[in-house]
Amino acid sequence: MDTLGLDTAGPTWRAKVGAYVALTKPRIIELLLITTIPALFAAQRSVPSFGLIVATMVGGTLAAGSANALNCVVDADIDAKMRRTRSRPLARHAVSTRAALVFGIVLGIVATAVLGVFTTWAAAGLAVTAILFYVFVYSMLLKRRTSQNIVWGGLAGCMPVVIGWSAVTGDIGWPAWVFFGVIFFWTPPHTWALAMRYREDYAAAGVPMLPVVQTERVVVRQIVLYSWAMVACSLLLIPASSWIYAAVAVPAGLWFLALAHLLHVRVLRGEAAKPMTLFHISNLYLTLVSVAWAVDSVVGLPALGWPW
Known part of the structure; x- marks a missing residue:
């Protein structure tokens, strides 16, 4: 020593x-x-x-x-x-x-x-x-x-x-509540995609995550529904934003929905689900929309002049 x-x-x-x-x-x-x-x-x-x-x-x-x-x-x-x-x-x-x-x-x-x-x-x-x-x-x-x-x-x-x-x-202004909703609807697809990958872990620990207690078909259907709700909620900020936020939120939302539906289709066809792709992209989606909201708030002008 x-x-x-x-x-x-x-x-x-x-x-x-x-x-x-x-x-x-x-x-x-x-x-x-x-x-x-x-x-x-x-x-x-x-x-x-x-x-x-x-x-x-x-x-x-x-x-x-x-x-x-x-x-x-x-x-x-x-x-x-x-x-x-x-x-x-x-x-x-x-x-x-x-x-x-x-x-x-x-x-x-x-x-x-x-x-x-x-x-x-x-x-x-x-x-x-x-x-x-x-x-x-x-x-x-x-x-x-x-x-x-x-x-x-x-x-x-x-x-x-x-x-x-x-x-x-x-x-708390209404735009904050809207983004609160975006995160609320984002959480289940994000977490359930991870839980699909680690289903056996959660089952061994006795944690009744949805992928543990339901079939993959039920899980991916729920992921698609929450994904649509998330994207719809994100678009509610467009009237109080400029083209900057819309230019990011719309394509990012469509990208997320495409991946959610692809996951759904794979499960329906009996193919390997590959849920971790959606999990990782969900982090990127939230980052992109959040940054777009911040940038828009600084350099953009409210499209319709809604009160804040």
């Missing part, structure tokens, strides 16, 4: 920090921020102040990290049984349950303070609501009891857009 103890202490310290970071599920946070930032621009109808953007991003990141860390505590037994999640910190005992619980609670408290002090208390209140809903309603109540778990539990994932809007205005 090194006489200064650096060779052994360094990697251990880094591993510990990495485990706590992993509890927050950074990749999910990235997706949530993609919908938060455009809401800031849309509410401001210009580029918000740098301080407001930073405060909202920091507060939103901490709030999402809190919800995800607490979710890891609730789902530790499930994560240990699934190949996709067995490397998470609690599943491999890299962090104790108590430490993860305290970590999640502290993140939530700090997130609330940051949003309340540096943005608005309305945004802070919405963040707290999202954390509590994700942990108690989705993770503890719905996830293990109903195949509709992700439909209603997914409401927590819709909250960043209204948090971002309220961080600017202190209330």
